[in-house]
Structure formats: structure tokens, C-alpha cells
Amino acid sequence: MAPQAQGVALYFDGVTGTAHAVTVTLEESALLVTPSDATAPARWPYSTIERLPAPPGRLRLGFAYSESVARLEVRDPAFAGVVMQHLGLGGPQGLAQERRHRRLVILWTAGAIAAVLTIGITGLPTVAGLLAPLVPQAMEAKIGAAAHQQTLAQYKDGAPVLCGDEGERERAGRAAFQKLFDQLEPAARLPIPVRPFVVRTTTINASAFPGGIMHVNQGIILLANSPDELAGVIGHELGHMVHRHSLRGYLHNLGLTYLITLAAGEVFTGSSVFIAVVDVLANRNTRAQERQADDYGVDLTARIGIDSHAAANLWERYVRRMREKPTEEEKAGPRALLSNTHPAPLERAAAIRATPPVANLRPLLAEEEWQALRLVCSRN
Amino acid sequence: MAAVCAPTEALAESRGHFYGTKSEYRRILWGDMIALVITLGFYRFWVTTNIRRYLWSRSEIAGEQLDYTGEAHELLLGFLVLIVVLAPLAVIFALFSWISAEYIAIAQIAPMLLLYPLAVLGFYQARRYRLNHTVFRGLRFRQTGSAWMYFLRVMLWTVIVTVTLGLAYPWARGNLERYKMRHTYCGDIQGGFVGSAWDLLKRGFLPWLAVMLLVLATLMVLGSADAELEEDPNQALGAVALVLLWFLIMALGFYPVFRAKVVRWRIGSMRFGPLSFATNFSTWRFYKPYLKFYGWMLLLGTVVGILNAVIQSQIIPKLPIGESIAVEITGIVCLVIAYFAIATIISFAFQGTVRFETWRLIVDSLQVRGVDRLERAQNSTGHAAHRKGRIGAALNLGGF
Numbered sequence: 001m002a003p004q005a006q007g008v009a010l011y012f013d014g015v016t017g018t019a020h021a022v023t024v025t026l027e028e029s030a031l032l033v034t035p036s037d038a039t040a041p042a043r044w045p046y047s048t049i050e051r052l053p054a055p056p057g058r059l060r061l062g063f064a065y066s067e068s069v070a071r072l073e074v075r076d077p078a079f080a081g082v083v084m085q086h087l088g089l090g091g092p093q094g095l096a097q098e099r100r101h102r103r104l105v106i107l108w109t110a111g112a113i114a115a116v117l118t119i120g121i122t123g124l125p126t127v128a129g130l131l132a133p134l135v136p137q138a139m140e141a142k143i144g145a146a147a148h149q150q151t152l153a154q155y156k157d158g159a160p161v162l163c164g165d166e167g168e169r170e171r172a173g174r175a176a177f178q179k180l181f182d183q184l185e186p187a188a189r190l191p192i193p194v195r196p197f198v199v200r201t202t203t204i205n206a207s208a209f210p211g212g213i214m215h216v217n218q219g220i221i222l223l224a225n226s227p228d229e230l231a232g233v234i235g236h237e238l239g240h241m242v243h244r245h246s247l248r249g250y251l252h253n254l255g256l257t258y259l260i261t262l263a264a265g266e267v268f269t270g271s272s273v274f275i276a277v278v279d280v281l282a283n284r285n286t287r288a289q290e291r292q293a294d295d296y297g298v299d300l301t302a303r304i305g306i307d308s309h310a311a312a313n314l315w316e317r318y319v320r321r322m323r324e325k326p327t328e329e330e331k332a333g334p335r336a337l338l339s340n341t342h343p344a345p346l347e348r349a350a351a352i353r354a355t356p357p358v359a360n361l362r363p364l365l366a367e368e369e370w371q372a373l374r375l376v377c378s379r380n
Numbered sequence: 381m382a383a384v385c386a387p388t389e390a391l392a393e394s395r396g397h398f399y400g401t402k403s404e405y406r407r408i409l410w411g412d413m414i415a416l417v418i419t420l421g422f423y424r425f426w427v428t429t430n431i432r433r434y435l436w437s438r439s440e441i442a443g444e445q446l447d448y449t450g451e452a453h454e455l456l457l458g459f460l461v462l463i464v465v466l467a468p469l470a471v472i473f474a475l476f477s478w479i480s481a482e483y484i485a486i487a488q489i490a491p492m493l494l495l496y497p498l499a500v501l502g503f504y505q506a507r508r509y510r511l512n513h514t515v516f517r518g519l520r521f522r523q524t525g526s527a528w529m530y531f532l533r534v535m536l537w538t539v540i541v542t543v544t545l546g547l548a549y550p551w552a553r554g555n556l557e558r559y560k561m562r563h564t565y566c567g568d569i570q571g572g573f574v575g576s577a578w579d580l581l582k583r584g585f586l587p588w589l590a591v592m593l594l595v596l597a598t599l600m601v602l603g604s605a606d607a608e609l610e611e612d613p614n615q616a617l618g619a620v621a622l623v624l625l626w627f628l629i630m631a632l633g634f635y636p637v638f639r640a641k642v643v644r645w646r647i648g649s650m651r652f653g654p655l656s657f658a659t660n661f662s663t664w665r666f667y668k669p670y671l672k673f674y675g676w677m678l679l680l681g682t683v684v685g686i687l688n689a690v691i692q693s694q695i696i697p698k699l700p701i702g703e704s705i706a707v708e709i710t711g712i713v714c715l716v717i718a719y720f721a722i723a724t725i726i727s728f729a730f731q732g733t734v735r736f737e738t739w740r741l742i743v744d745s746l747q748v749r750g751v752d753r754l755e756r757a758q759n760s761t762g763h764a765a766h767r768k769g770r771i772g773a774a775l776n777l778g779g780f
Contacts, residue, residue: 012517012518012519013518014518014759015518015758015759016518016519016567016755016756016757016758016759017516017517017518017519017567017754017755017756017757017758018755018756019444019517019755052437052447053433053434053436053437053447053448054437054445055399055400055437055438055440055445056399060437060445060447062447069447069449069515069518069519069520069759070518071447071515071517071518099411101426102411102412102415102423102426105415105419105422105423105426106415106418106419106423109418109419109420109422109423110418110419112422113420254471257470258467258470258471261470262463262466262467262470273715273716273719276712276715276716277712277716280712338705338708338709338712
């Protein structure tokens, strides 16, 4: 045996804290550790040995894949080199392994991110659609009532928020509104009765809440030029209700927040950058919902025999109005496409006009009734 | 007869020595830093493990280094378990906020209230994981005790320390350290803590008094300016911001002094049977890495501020916003990467300054008495439970 095949080392047997001075002999398939005291020799098969991190110039060995904490340390650089050669261990090799390891983690993470995004884009809307029918009506009604109250609270500044109850004119307007609404609702054949409210705000909007609550804002009533245009808006909102978009949107949003923030390890402290990602994915979903509701609105108005293209006039007028009198937000600059919860109004108008028009039109309201409806928020 | 070899012979009194170098440490950090940004933070479990392996292995106490035997995938697994446990809670809070407007407040506050116990429990469990994965001279460390008991003590002491404006801190710290050390073992040798709260109080009383006087003076200045401020809400807001900034500067300025005093006291009071420790590093040398870290943070803040201003004023107006989805997706991706890049830089600036330099200072100045007694120590058998604590460890709480 070559003289270098033997050297001294420091040895801890992993049982006691005693430091043993040992002689290490390199055998065919194992290291033979022979303590200079009376302790029994130990044999370390090469295949079980792992190099451990140590200060430069020292070779520290332990057992891989084992609970044993026995340690062998060679402090003589020349002998350490021989042992390393024998074990097939080298500095550069260890480094290369570390790099391979790192690349593997990066690849897996890239895969995980792709998976999370795919689930967020295609999987979650499907899951939300499957879960929505399982939510009890009572619970949906409760969620809707809470959201309804919250929305009204935003407009509260001392004045009553709902229109149709203050004075003769409002009551007459409300009656006309109800007449129009009652001609549309039965066509939707919803399993629950819808409760429509006219909200005293100039914000041009209407919304459908879970549990059959509908808001039609004063702003959108004043923008409409005919009962058919307003019917188009209501038909769109009924479409949201038929598809239970609101509840599905809640479920989708919950799933997204859950998925993204948890995957990122931010359980309760979602940072804004993840909220931005959640918003982008959520908006993608609501834009699809809006198109679906538009389709439904066109279909419903066509079925009851009124102008199903009227809603398109409304959107085109909306765009002209915004160009003349932009809101504060619009003055600040163009909105990012990804931040839009709705498709662009002109795109929606074009989609509506692309559907076949209705031939025999019938009036929903008499002219006086329509004029009365427009005064539903006039307060006397 | 145990024949004792040269490095541990006659080591009734011995010292610590740190073999690590800044350049080696930086090399590890650089490689990990890029991986951390690309994986959106997911690589952090490997970073933690790499850093610990390095610091442990380069720390020699009485001629023998420490070994860190933890594995990154164990931390990852702990993290996944944590998600499974916490995920239902997140859903319940979200449901609360939908069902009724009144519950929204609960849904917003409850997670905050939950974070505190989670942090304390996580800290104790993380310490358990670190100790259970530390080996010295072929002896395993381990931690027993209950994280919940520790949490109850922390809750109680938090109240007392708050009520006494911090004067009870030495007693709180002593009590908690005693709990931790009595449940810490090196092999079969039980740890202990003999620190005197009066001693810590004596060391820390003057800085405490200085802080209290400064806070009092600030409040008095604010009180005298009260009448003027009430008339102008803008000025009042400015004053509040100024006071908060001043408090932040005070906290940052005093914290290293406070920590240096506590660390010296803790190390000097630690026992493992007959084994005792001491350290005599100077507060100034402990303070310097903090100053470097603050400097890096100021630099980072300035650079990010300038970059942000340039992007907002020069680049964003030229982008076709509202026209191209591709541009916007690129923007979001850039935002996410920038977020992780900044978080990574902050974390690594801390690792490279405070973590590395205070660790080196402590190890280099360590005096150990009675290490030879470890010769008789034995590993306790049936020590299979060393994987405990990895869930807490995944939270990565507590530096040492």
C-alpha cells in the first residue's frame, strides 16, 4: 500500500463528545478509522460518505442519508487531497452540483408559476361556475344584501340614496320604471324575484347583486334617450343574474387571491404587486362576463319585440359624452387595457349591432310615462 | 482512558474563531440572489440553508466547527404544510366580509391579531428546527418545551413590559431566556441561563433614560405647538410625519446599542452544565455593520426614487397605454420582477452587513470555559424527532 494511503485525522463517533485522534487508512471500498486509544475501529464505506462544509484547507466528512452525526476531519492538506481523490470528491464538482440543483429549482418554479397562471386564467372560472349552484339561495341573498348596503353607503351624504319615494313626481317615475321593468323580468324566468332600485347618483352605471338585487343609477336613466335603451341596460343586468355572474365573480376573486397570495407565501399580508396580478386576472374574467351579459340583453329584448340595438346607441352616446365632459379619472390619462373591468364601449356597441335587428317593434312605455320615468329622482 | 488529541487538549479555557471571509460569503449571496429574483422568492429556503451552512461551518468554538444539517426541502415542506393549515382561515375571513358589512372589520383585524401569535409560535419552532439541526463535536443540540407555553409567557410579559414602559424588559428577557435555555440540550447536557435582570437593567438604564427623555421632549414640543397646528391641518400632518421620522431615526440609532448589550448579557449567562461563555466585543464594532446597512438602504432608496421618477415622467407617457395588451403584460411582469429585486437587495444587504459582521464579531470574541466537559457528554438515544419545528422554520424567524 502506498504511504499516502494512511494519515491522521480527528474523529467524533457521533455517540459521545470525545475527540479521538485516529489513523485513517484508505482501503479498497471503505475508510478504516483506527483510534489511537482503546476505542473500536470504524469502517466507513465510500458510498456512504458525504463531504461537509468546512473552513478552507480542511476536509470534513460525515455520513450521507443517515441519522448518524459521526464526523471525521482531516487537517493535513496533502492527505486531505488524497482522500478527496479517492472519494471522487472535488471542489469544482461540488460547485457544479450546487449549480445543477439551483437550475432545477428555477425550472420547477417556472413550471409552478405557469401552472398557477393557467389555473387562474382557465381553471378558476370553471370551478367558480361549478361551485355557484352549490351556494344556498339564502346565503347568496345575504351576500347580496351586504354588498347592496355597502354600495349605498358610498353615496350617502345626508340625502336618501334611493329614488322614487319623495313626492308625487318621484312616485309617478317609480311607477313608470316598475311598468317597464315588469315587462322585462318575466322573460328572464329567474328562480327568484328581482328587486330593482333606482339609486340617486349621477354615476353612469347599473349593477346586479347576488340574490336578485338590481341597482339602476339616475345617471344611466338620464343618459338613455328611449325606454328601449333603458330596457337594453336592464336586460344586460338580468343577464348577469341569469348567469349568477356576481356570485361567480366573488368565488373567482376569492380563488385568485387565495391562489396567488398563498403561492407567493403571503398568507394575510398580500402585497400590492400580487393584488395587481390578481386584478389583471379578475378583470379578464369580468370582461368575458360583460360580453355574455350583453349577448343576453340583446336576446331578451329581441324576444319581447323591442329594439335590441338600442343599447348600442347608449354606448355610443356614452363615448361622445365622455369626450365632451371627461371625468377626473379620464383626464388623468388613458386607462390600461388590463385594468378594464368592462370591454370598451364602442366594441360593445359594434358587437350589439352585429346581431340581426328586430322587425316588428312595439312600444314599452307611452311618451308621458317615459318622461315621468326620467323624473324619478327629481324630489317633488 | 480517552486520549485527547491536540486541538482539544487542556481546553479549560478556549476561544472562538470565525474562518469565513466577506468575499466567499458574497459569492454565495450573488448566485442565490439571481435565483431568488427569477423564482419570485421561492428559492428562499435554499438561500437560508446555504447561508446557515456557511456561517455554521466557518464558526469554530474551542477548536471545533459547528455543522448545520438542515435541508432546504424540509423548509419547503414546512411552508406547504403551513399553507394547508392557514388556507381555510383565509377563506373564512373572506366569507365573513361578504356576508355582512359589520363583519368586515373583524375580517380585517383578525388576520392582524393572528399574525402575532403565529410569529411567536413560529419563532420558538424555528429555534427548535435550528437547534435540532446543529451538531457540535458529533453531539446533537435539541430543543424541548412547548411553543404554546412560550407563547403564553411572551403574551404575559408583553403586557407587563408595555405597562412599565420597558423597565421590566430585563425580567421578561431573563424569564424567556431561562425557559428557552432550560429546554435546550447539547447531547445529554441540559442548558441553563443564569443572567441577572438587575445586571441587564444596570447596563441598559442610561440608554433607556435617554430614549424616554427624548420621547418626552418630543411630546412636549408637540404639545406646545398644538394650538398652532390645530388651525392648519396640513401643517399638523407635516408635524406628525416629522415626529414619526424622528422616532424612526431614534429607533434605528438606539437599536444596535440595545441589541449589543442584550447579546453580551445573554451569551455571558448561557450555560451547558459546567460550560460557560463570555464575550467582550465593543458596542462600536457591533454598531458599524448597522451603519453600513442604513447607508445601503439610503442609497437604494435614492436610486429607486430617481429610477421611479424617470420611469414615471419619461418612459410611461411614451408607452401606448390602452392600446397594446403585450406592452401591458410586459409592464406587469417588470413590476413583479422589480418588486422581488428590491426585496432581495434589501434582504441581502442585511445579510452582508449586519448578519455576517455581527456573527463574525460574536464568534471571534467568544470565550469558552469548560469545553473539555463535553468529552463526557453523550447523544441521547431515540432522537428521531429532529424534524420537528420545520413549519415554524419555514417562516424563517429569528436570526440565530
